[in-house]
């Protein structure tokens with residue numbers, strides 16, 4: 542592959558800090574949302590968030606992800622029905638007590654109305670391997686790391702755009718493969734409802750760990 546010059550914007554250290562402060566302030570205002578407005582979101586906005594996410598670095602630049610953006614009400618209803626069946630089994634039996642205790646402050650339960658209220662459900666699939674044009678397998682590397690980074694960029698871009706989402710992982714998520722007719726090389730990674738927050742949306746009053754608790758500097 543050719544190598545080409547790369548000249549990223551060089552800021553002064555003061556500008557670097559100001560940008561960092563601004564990014565922190567903006568990211569610190571982001572919250573996972575479970576109460577969505579049913580206001581439609583233009584497809585172009587979802588396209589932008591997906592394309593932005595797809596700039597993520599990936600193992601050997603294999604870009605091992607597929608985003609499936611669902612707007613059709615009948616598909617959203619099928620996804621809700623299947624997700625709620627799994628969630629019900631989780632909350633009413635499968636979940637260990639300590640897990641339920643950890644979830645109690647979030648106030649979640651098996652009901653997932655947001656899966657129909659949000660105008661879009663974007664399902665991110667991780668490709669365990671790729672397929673070339675002849676249908677031969679292509680090796681993928683560091684798939685969960687790569688897809689996790691793409692998920693982070695997707696969330697950050699939606700937030701930047703004033704849209705909201707939630708990293709929803711009904712477990713197990715195999716039903717998404719069936720409902721969305723995905724190929725055998727893809728496994729569901731995260732289900733993102735996407736939309737504007739409801740006017741009366743609430744979020745748990747949680748705190749973020751301070752810098753000292755999440756970082757260690759060895760200078």
Ligand code: IYR
Nearest residue numbers: 628644649650709710711712
């Ligand atoms: N998937 C369930 C349970 C759940 C699990 C975790 I870990 C969370 O951070 C939140 C919820 C649900 O969506 O309710």
